[in-house]
Amino acid sequence: MAPDDHIAGIEQLQQMLLESPGFTEFLLDLTTISASLFSTDSPMHCAITVERTGGPTTVASSSELAQRLDEQQYASDDGPCLTALRQQHSVLIAELVADLRWRRYAAAVSGEPVRSVLAVPIPTDGSSAAALNCYSPDVAAFGPQAVAAIEKHANSLSTILRLALRVHPAERYPDDLRAVLKSRAVVDAAVALVMMQNRCSHEAAMTTLQVASRHHNRRVQGIADELLGKAMATTVISRTANRSG
Known part of the structure; x- marks a missing residue:
C-alpha cells in the first residue's frame, strides 16, 4: 500500500x-x-x-x-x-x-x-x-x-x-458518460504505452503525460490521443518497410 x-x-x-x-x-x-x-x-x-x-x-x-x-x-x-x-x-x-x-x-x-x-x-x-x-x-x-x-x-x-x-x-x-469512459480508456492506453517505452511505473507514466499537458497547455486526453496516433503511425510505417524489404 x-x-x-x-x-x-x-x-x-x-x-x-x-x-x-x-x-x-x-x-x-x-x-x-x-x-x-x-x-x-x-x-x-x-x-x-x-x-x-x-x-x-x-x-x-x-x-x-x-x-x-x-x-x-x-x-x-x-x-x-x-x-x-x-x-x-x-x-x-x-x-x-x-x-x-x-x-x-x-x-x-x-x-x-x-x-x-x-x-x-x-x-x-x-x-x-x-x-x-x-x-x-x-x-x-x-x-x-x-x-x-x-x-x-x-x-x-x-x-x-x-x-x-x-x-x-x-x-x-x-449523457456524456460513454464519452468520458472512452476518454479514460485513451489515457489508460497512453499510460501503458509510456510504461512500456520507458520501463517505468504507472505513476511515473501518468506524471509524464501530466507534465506534457501543462507544458503544451493541452488536456491530458489530447496528449494521449497524439501519442497513440504517433505510435500507430510508426507501427504502420515499420510494417510497410518490413514488407517492402
Missing part, C-alpha cells in the same frame, strides 16, 4: 477540479488516482458512489471490473459500498465467498476476479453521502495498515468532494 506521503495533495485535487468539465469526470479522476495509489503487485480496482438528497446517484469506476462489481450492488440496492455510504462506517470483507453477510452479493459476482473488498465512507455534508469502494483479487488484501491508509485517503478527499458538489450541479442523466 502507498505510504502517507503518496496521498494526493489538496493542491493537486483542486487543479483536477478546475480542469474537469463535469462532476462525473472529476469522480473518474478521483477513482483513477485512488486505484493507482493503492495498487501493488496486484491491481486495485476502485469506485466512488455519491448520493445527493433528492437527486441522482453518481457513480465512477477506475475500471470496467469495478463498474460491474458496483452495478451488482445497485441492482439489489444492497452491498458493502452502499452500506458504508448509508451507515457511514467502513466495511471490510477479507474473503468475499466466506463472509456470511454478503452471500447474495458474493453469488452475484462469483465469476469475477475479486476476493476481498473494502468500502470506506467519504465525509460530505447533510445533503449528500459518498463512499470509496476498493476491490482486490487477493484474499485478505486489506490489513490494518492498508485500511488505515485508505481511510486516511478517503478523509483527504472530503474537502475537495464537498467543493465539487457545490461547483457542479446534479447531473440527472449524464
Whole structure:
C-alpha cells in the first residue's frame, strides 16, 4: 500500500477540479488516482458512489471490473459500498465467498476476479453521502495498515468532494458518460504505452503525460490521443518497410 506521503495533495485535487468539465469526470479522476495509489503487485480496482438528497446517484469506476462489481450492488440496492455510504462506517470483507453477510452479493459476482473488498465512507455534508469502494483479487488484501491508509485517503478527499458538489450541479442523466469512459480508456492506453517505452511505473507514466499537458497547455486526453496516433503511425510505417524489404 502507498505510504502517507503518496496521498494526493489538496493542491493537486483542486487543479483536477478546475480542469474537469463535469462532476462525473472529476469522480473518474478521483477513482483513477485512488486505484493507482493503492495498487501493488496486484491491481486495485476502485469506485466512488455519491448520493445527493433528492437527486441522482453518481457513480465512477477506475475500471470496467469495478463498474460491474458496483452495478451488482445497485441492482439489489444492497452491498458493502452502499452500506458504508448509508451507515457511514467502513466495511471490510477479507474473503468475499466466506463472509456470511454478503452471500447474495458474493453469488452475484462469483465469476469475477475479486476476493476481498473494502468500502470506506467519504465525509460530505447533510445533503449528500459518498463512499470509496476498493476491490482486490487477493484474499485478505486489506490489513490494518492498508485500511488505515485508505481511510486516511478517503478523509483527504472530503474537502475537495464537498467543493465539487457545490461547483457542479446534479447531473440527472449524464449523457456524456460513454464519452468520458472512452476518454479514460485513451489515457489508460497512453499510460501503458509510456510504461512500456520507458520501463517505468504507472505513476511515473501518468506524471509524464501530466507534465506534457501543462507544458503544451493541452488536456491530458489530447496528449494521449497524439501519442497513440504517433505510435500507430510508426507501427504502420515499420510494417510497410518490413514488407517492402
